[in-house]
Amino acid sequence: MSGDAGLARTIEALLFLSPDPLSVAELAEAAQAGEPDVEAALSVLAERYAPGARGIVLRELGGGHTFATDPATEDAARRLFSRPRTATLTPAQAETLAIVAYLQPVSRPEITRIRGVSADSAATTLLERGLVEEAGRSQFGAVMYRTSTLFLKLFGLRSLDQLPDVARWDPTPEEQAELRERLLRAGEARAGGGPTPE
Amino acid sequence: MRAGGVAILSDRYGERVSIATLDLDLDVFSGPFDLLLTLILREEVDLLELALADVVLSYLDHLESCGELDLETATEFIVLIAALLELKSKLMLASESEEDLLDMEPEQAAEELLTRMLDARRYRSAAGHLKELLAREHGTRFREAPPPAHLRRTELQPQEGGTAAEGGGQDPAILGEAIGRLLALPPAISLRHISAQRVTVAERLAHLRGLLRRGAFSFDEAVRGADRMTVAVTLFALLELYKRGEADWRQTESFGEVTIEAVAAQPVAAVAG
Numbered sequence: 001m002s003g004d005a006g007l008a009r010t011i012e013a014l015l016f017l018s019p020d021p022l023s024v025a026e027l028a029e030a031a032q033a034g035e036p037d038v039e040a041a042l043s044v045l046a047e048r049y050a051p052g053a054r055g056i057v058l059r060e061l062g063g064g065h066t067f068a069t070d071p072a073t074e075d076a077a078r079r080l081f082s083r084p085r086t087a088t089l090t091p092a093q094a095e096t097l098a099i100v101a102y103l104q105p106v107s108r109p110e111i112t113r114i115r116g117v118s119a120d121s122a123a124t125t126l127l128e129r130g131l132v133e134e135a136g137r138s139q140f141g142a143v144m145y146r147t148s149t150l151f152l153k154l155f156g157l158r159s160l161d162q163l164p165d166v167a168r169w170d171p172t173p174e175e176q177a178e179l180r181e182r183l184l185r186a187g188e189a190r191a192g193g194g195p196t197p198e
Numbered sequence: 199m200r201a202g203g204v205a206i207l208s209d210r211y212g213e214r215v216s217i218a219t220l221d222l223d224l225d226v227f228s229g230p231f232d233l234l235l236t237l238i239l240r241e242e243v244d245l246l247e248l249a250l251a252d253v254v255l256s257y258l259d260h261l262e263s264c265g266e267l268d269l270e271t272a273t274e275f276i277v278l279i280a281a282l283l284e285l286k287s288k289l290m291l292a293s294e295s296e297e298d299l300l301d302m303e304p305e306q307a308a309e310e311l312l313t314r315m316l317d318a319r320r321y322r323s324a325a326g327h328l329k330e331l332l333a334r335e336h337g338t339r340f341r342e343a344p345p346p347a348h349l350r351r352t353e354l355q356p357q358e359g360g361t362a363a364e365g366g367g368q369d370p371a372i373l374g375e376a377i378g379r380l381l382a383l384p385p386a387i388s389l390r391h392i393s394a395q396r397v398t399v400a401e402r403l404a405h406l407r408g409l410l411r412r413g414a415f416s417f418d419e420a421v422r423g424a425d426r427m428t429v430a431v432t433l434f435a436l437l438e439l440y441k442r443g444e445a446d447w448r449q450t451e452s453f454g455e456v457t458i459e460a461v462a463a464q465p466v467a468a469v470a471g
């Protein structure tokens with residue numbers, strides 16, 4: 001095989017074989033090529049597998065490169081495999097996943113504290129589905145969780161950096177002030193009305 | 199939550215009074231059990247300061263002095279004490295977070311609550327965003343199968359004396375024979391001689407009642423020629439008859455014959471004692 005075209009073919013084969021996204025470093029090591037050469041080969045492939053060109057597209061997901069099907073082929077794929085690609089998330093699972101995604105590594109008690117309700121069954125389901133994985137233990141011995149490569153893959157993310165800043169969903173300062181005011185009034189009502197010691 | 203617990207307790211309490219007279223002498227209370235319940239319900243005795251274990255111990259003492267176990271009273275006591283335990287555990291759990299907030303100045307408490315609400319709201323919105331991302335990826339599939347075995351990263355060292363080209367020095371035929379022996383299935387064990395016995399308590403009840411109508415009979419008669427399963431189920435049926443006050447039995451010596459006879463008229467009194 002000669003030069004860039006040969007390397008592009010090798011990279012294509014490696015991507016075809018691997019069920020997980022492959023990083024440039026992994027590809028370079030396997031193909032015994034320099035990383036800049038691999039990058040160049042990847043851009044050749046990206047053009048060849050651009051969306052709309054074939055049934056397969058080259059995607060950059062989960063810290064690596066991987067082949068994925070064109071969504072336009074989904075109907076046929078579903079008839080072939082008779083089940084949807086992924087089950088949808090329940091609200092509890094989505095919330096738990098969001099907390100893990102933003103705060104990782106994070107423990108179940110911490111997730112429960114933020115959600116205000118137990119997250120055990122949601123966390124277990126996410127673990128079973130491979131969207132989160134264990135990431136060691138906290139100083140108090142609780143299992144910590146982080147999101148997996150599969151999570152990035154399924155949610156179309158190159159890396160966690162692509163998640164928007166969580167603060168964007170915070171209420172405006174005015175709304176916060178009003179909320180604070182309401183809570184304060186409720187607190188005073190309780191302190192005044194309830195039975196007071198002494 | 200507290201109100202619910204009260205309703206349950208007073209309901210139960212209204213039904214019966216047999217346990218009510220149990221006398222208690224505890225650190226925070228001394229008097230009959232029903233008075234204690236009333237005081238707890240009116241919140242005049244603090245459940246948190248009451249050692250429920252002592253109540254149980256008093257009851258056990260009471261049982262000992264009575265010398266017999268009245269199942270109805272015992273059941274009632276267990277229900278009551280379980281309700282108290284549940285109520286108490288809820289009080290104890292609630293106190294953790296509630297008291298944290300109660301100890302604070304209203305301003306501080308409001309801040310704390312606000313932080314919690316914002317946290318929850320933030321990640322609920324983030325969850326919505328994740329769902330959108332997932333929906334946007336709808337229809338995209340990936341290779342899910344693992345790579346073929348010969349491509350997985352395993353380092354097989356060829357054995358001494360052979361070369362990799364010769365399959366690591368092993369004769370494929372020998373390997374094939376070895377694995378072939380392991381793969382051969384042992385002959386299936388026949389289960390044809392085992393037949394499932396299906397005997398219901400209802401059937402045996404009917405059988406026993408039939409015998410009862412003719413007068414007293416022995417247990418051996420009732421199960422003559424029956425298999426073990428039927429004997430066991432017949433025993434269950436007999437216990438059921440006894441529970442319903444339809445039959446009573448006598449056995450004069452250990453392993454001796456059990457005579458079963460119908461109980462006349464006053465079945466409930468006979469059982470409850």
